[in-house]
Amino acid sequence: ERQELGRLRRLSSRMASGEKIQLQANLELPGELPLIAQSGAAGIGLLRTEFLFINAETLPDEATQYEVYSGVVSAMGSDPTTIRVLDWGGEKQSDALAQVGFSGDGEDENPALGLRGIRLLLRHPALLEAQFAAILRAAAKGSVQILLPMVTLAGEIVVAREIYERVARRLKRKGIEIGDPLPPLGAMIETPAAALMAGTLARHVDFLAIGTNDLTMYTLAADRASAEVASLYDPLHPAVLTMISGVVTAALHERKPVSLCGEIAGDPRITPLLIGLGLRSLSMTASAVPRVKQVVRSSRYEDCHRLARRVLAETEKEDIRRLLEEFREN
Ligand code: PEP
Ligand code: MG
Secondary structure, three states, X not given: OHHHHHHHOOOOOEOOOOOEOEEEEEEOOHHHHXXXXXXXXXXXXXXXXXXHOXXXXXXXXXXXXXXXXXXXXXXXXXXXXXXXXOOOOXXXXXXXXXXXXXXXXXXXXXXXXXXXXXXXXXXXXXXXXXXXHHHHHHHHHOOEEEEEOOOOOXXXXXXXXXXXXHHHHHHHHOOOOOOOOXXXXXXXXXXXXXXXXXXXXXXXXXXXXXXXXXXHHHHHOOOOOOOOOOOOOOOOOXXXXXXXXXXXXXXXXXXXXXXEXXXXXXXXXXXXXXXXXXXXXXXXXXXXXXXXXXXXXXXXXXXXXXXXXXXXXXXXXXXXXXXXXXXXXX
16 A cells, blocks of 8 residues: 555556646645655645744744745755745734734734734735745745735735735846746635635636635634534535635636645545536645545546536535545445
8 A cells, every 4th residue: 555655656647537637735844845755746735834933033034934935946846836925813823923013913802803814914014025025036946836815805916916026126126036937926715705706816816726724614604723613614515615616617717727725635535526626736735645646547527527516416514425425436
């Protein structure tokens, strides 16, 4: 079994019916890089930058961030790295951010609904400028994309893009080498507002990435970290699946690439459904890549599509699970 999974690393992630599915890894800590290399992932679909800020005593400056990002980008060679700007929020704490007087860590009565992600960055643009600059410089070392977290409004993307382009112009003027052309800028779709407006948002970005961890939480009003409502927190709830389906359709209509990077991207039982919903790019925990690839290689698109149609017609989570189970057994 281990050997079989090791062998998979070098095999393509093409379906039995021929379609290529992009399988990438999520990176939460730099220590995961060797694991990602071993997994056979085709790049990093989500680099969470929060680790740079967690437990930091001082804010990481542009130079510190550049060291980390350029190290990862170089290590990935020709494979792309999608770097998400700081998604500070809710349950996470940062001494560094608190020290310089940024709220969003304890001031909000309901942090998940408070100043987090892009909201915090736009409130403190210097933070976003330093991060954009570090990422733009790292992009000179390889293939990079940039993701904005917790978007609910097209206006947030517009302002972030203005800052992005201004930072790029400043670096160029100074003769500093940056990614050329500028790395694509994308938005996380992880709130119901963003999912329902995905077509509009897609017109303002170069790609979309569906974050089902938060999308599930906000759609079902069930905290992703709460044991009390763990049984309600279910990404297979028909409401969540309907949203995912709508986002994929909207992205295709706007001819913008769309990927999915929540935990369900790494669940091989759910892979046929996600492919059937139209996704061609999934980003997951590195250790999940071989098993998901196995499912991709043994599935036919037509069967996945039929499964997705049947799943979307169901109204009960139990019936959806049963359909996935049956698909696996056949
Ligand atoms: C998500 O919300 O699904 C996501 C990928 O982001 P995070 O888990 O970092 O909130
Ligand atoms: Mg999220």
